[in-house]
Amino acid sequence: MATQDASLVASPARRAVRRVRQLEDERKLAFLLLAPTGILLGLFIAYPFVTGIWLALTDTRVGVPGDFVGLKNFVKIWNDSIFRIAVWNTVWYTFVTTVFKLALGLWLAVLLNRHFRGKAFVRAFVLLPFIIPTVLSTFAWKWMFDPTFSVLNWLLWKLGIIDARINWLGDPDLALWSVMVVNIWRGVPFYAITLLAGLQTISPELHEAAAIDGARPWQRFWYVTWPLLLPVTMVVTLFSVIQTFADFQLVYVLTGGGPANATQLFATYAYQLGIGTGLLSEGAAISLAMFPILFLVVILQLLYIRRVETR
Amino acid sequence: MIEGAAWRKWLFFYLPLAVFVIWLLFPFYWMAITTLRPDGELYRPWNAKNYEPFWTANPTLDHIMLLLEETLFPTWLWNTMLIALVSTLISLVCGVFAGYALARLKFPFAGSLGTGIFITYLVPQTLLFIPLADVIRNFRLGDTPWALILTYPTFLIPFCTWLMMGYFKAIPKELEECARIDGASRWKAMIYIILPVAVPGILSAGIFAFTLSWNEFIYALVFLSSSEQKTVPVGVVSELIRGDVFYWGPLMAGALMGSIPVALVYSFFVEHYVSGLTGSVKG
Numbered sequence: 001m002a003t004q005d006a007s008l009v010a011s012p013a014r015r016a017v018r019r020v021r022q023l024e025d026e027r028k029l030a031f032l033l034l035a036p037t038g039i040l041l042g043l044f045i046a047y048p049f050v051t052g053i054w055l056a057l058t059d060t061r062v063g064v065p066g067d068f069v070g071l072k073n074f075v076k077i078w079n080d081s082i083f084r085i086a087v088w089n090t091v092w093y094t095f096v097t098t099v100f101k102l103a104l105g106l107w108l109a110v111l112l113n114r115h116f117r118g119k120a121f122v123r124a125f126v127l128l129p130f131i132i133p134t135v136l137s138t139f140a141w142k143w144m145f146d147p148t149f150s151v152l153n154w155l156l157w158k159l160g161i162i163d164a165r166i167n168w169l170g171d172p173d174l175a176l177w178s179v180m181v182v183n184i185w186r187g188v189p190f191y192a193i194t195l196l197a198g199l200q201t202i203s204p205e206l207h208e209a210a211a212i213d214g215a216r217p218w219q220r221f222w223y224v225t226w227p228l229l230l231p232v233t234m235v236v237t238l239f240s241v242i243q244t245f246a247d248f249q250l251v252y253v254l255t256g257g258g259p260a261n262a263t264q265l266f267a268t269y270a271y272q273l274g275i276g277t278g279l280l281s282e283g284a285a286i287s288l289a290m291f292p293i294l295f296l297v298v299i300l301q302l303l304y305i306r307r308v309e310t311r
Numbered sequence: 312m313i314e315g316a317a318w319r320k321w322l323f324f325y326l327p328l329a330v331f332v333i334w335l336l337f338p339f340y341w342m343a344i345t346t347l348r349p350d351g352e353l354y355r356p357w358n359a360k361n362y363e364p365f366w367t368a369n370p371t372l373d374h375i376m377l378l379l380e381e382t383l384f385p386t387w388l389w390n391t392m393l394i395a396l397v398s399t400l401i402s403l404v405c406g407v408f409a410g411y412a413l414a415r416l417k418f419p420f421a422g423s424l425g426t427g428i429f430i431t432y433l434v435p436q437t438l439l440f441i442p443l444a445d446v447i448r449n450f451r452l453g454d455t456p457w458a459l460i461l462t463y464p465t466f467l468i469p470f471c472t473w474l475m476m477g478y479f480k481a482i483p484k485e486l487e488e489c490a491r492i493d494g495a496s497r498w499k500a501m502i503y504i505i506l507p508v509a510v511p512g513i514l515s516a517g518i519f520a521f522t523l524s525w526n527e528f529i530y531a532l533v534f535l536s537s538s539e540q541k542t543v544p545v546g547v548v549s550e551l552i553r554g555d556v557f558y559w560g561p562l563m564a565g566a567l568m569g570s571i572p573v574a575l576v577y578s579f580f581v582e583h584y585v586s587g588l589t590g591s592v593k594g
Contacts, residue, residue: 026418037406045434048445112328124581125335131574133543136342137570139563140341149356151364165358190588235592236592248437249528252528267529270437270440275441280445287441298433
């Protein structure tokens with residue numbers, strides 16, 4: 001009886017109390033806390049992913065709702081010579097830049113791991129290429145690569161290395177390398193700073209012990225630092241591989257995929273066909289073709305993390 | 312690590328470090344010097360006698376004035392700022408809540424949800440931009456700031472969640488239990504006891520998310536079409552290049568001034584940024 005009376009005169013305060021009580025249930029609280037994330041990721045990742053697959057299986061163009069055509073788009077891009085160039089370019093671009101970013105980033109990290117005056121300052125400045133919006137800094141590179149006004153040509157000319165101009169972005173044999181230079185420039189700070197954080201967790205006593213045992217600096221790096229740094233290195237590299245594989249901004253600004261598709265990547269070709277030409281379904285098929293490769297990389301990464309965690 | 316004669320230290324330490332620093336910073340110097348250089352000096356071929364790359368005797372503010380007066384640059388700057396701030400805020404709220412739930416609460420499928428969020432963390436923007444453009448159009452969000460405010464969290468939330476999970480796991484459970492014994496509800500213990508302790512983590516996630524959304528390009532390029540809605544990167548690309556003609560002075564002025572806000576935020580919070588960055592790749 002008493003409870004009935006209470007519910008009849010349930011005041012807002014009492015209702016608030018009941019709501020708080022419900023939050024004591026871990027499942028309900030968890031559901032509530034995860035709901036905003038679930039809604040946003042569901043609407044703008046899961047849902048477009050499904051529509052993307054659907055789109056790739058139709059012949060939709062801008063303004064023309066398409067019909068189901070099965071795997072026709074995938075067959076078409078498989079036989080498309082530009083798509084093949086783009087796949088090859090993407091793989092090569094990812095491989096070369098990753099090797100250089102890792103090597104140079106590690107070198108810079110080792111340099112920054114020493115004590116010297118102005119270290120905090122140098123570290124802060126070195127990260128700038130990674131902070132500054134990529135498109136904006138890439139324009140500075142495009143201007144430095146300008147065939148007529150290039151400061152790089154001037155520099156090489158003054159140093160006596162060249163006597164005719166180098167057409168950095170206009171020469172099909174050179175364009176992809178020029179783009180790689182910019183990608184490496186932007187990526188090295190990321191590697192350096194994350195690897196530096198890894199280096200700082202390695203106890204200096206290990207180095208001292210190795211030094212007492214007579215290990216030379218290079219040996220100490222190879223047998224002490226490198227194995228301990230490997231887990232961080234793997235994770236950083238895999239993150240960077242995914243980003244590089246899906247790169248768009250650099251090529252869009254520097255070359256637009258040219259000359260003669262020499263710098264065409266997955267993403268730029270998908271953009272060119274899907275948004276530029278309006279062949280939405282083919283564009284979607286090209287972006288989705290990245291998925292299996294990226295998925296493999298992610299799986300490898302997860303397996304690796306598991307292995308390290310359970311060790 | 313390098314011992315022995317002073318020349319060795321110079322050769323193996325100062326020299327490589329100097330080369331790295333010059334290489335990494337030169338493009339920014341080039342941006343600045345181009346911004347201040349008058350057109351007459353700017354368009355001198357590289358092998359011209361009077362090509363003076365590193366200095367200008369006649370600095371000018373013409374390019375900056377042109378940018379501010381004849382383009383919508385101030386509007387783009389405002390748009391970028393607004394979009395970056397709001398999407399960062401949304402992502403922080405979502406990420407803190409989700410991170411807390413995944414790190415602290417027991418519920419079915421917690422493990423697979425965590426893995427799911429980690430996988431979305433790794434979805435690059437270029438994978439979904441075409442179908443997402445369709446979705447944005449269907450929701451009638453195209454060409455409004457909402458198109459970006461609502462889609463940027465898709466790559467910011469997973470990162471914030473990931474970072475906050477790490478932070479929450481490091482906070483001892485006893486802290487919360489004490490508060491609960493004193494009569495605080497779960498919700499209150501989270502808001503008043505755990506969140507204040509996690510402020511450094513929230514700040515790191517926020518700074519990192521802010522720079523990421525300032526940097527985003529392809530969504531802004533595809534989802535926005537009218538000039539007064541654009542963000543700085545897209546505005547600079549589409550309005551300062553007409554056909555084949557590059558307006559290099561104003562372009563570099565735009566690049567420089569579009570970088571300054573984010574560089575300022577970074578300079579105030581370097582340590583937080585670095586811990587956000589290194590936390591972002593921790594397994």
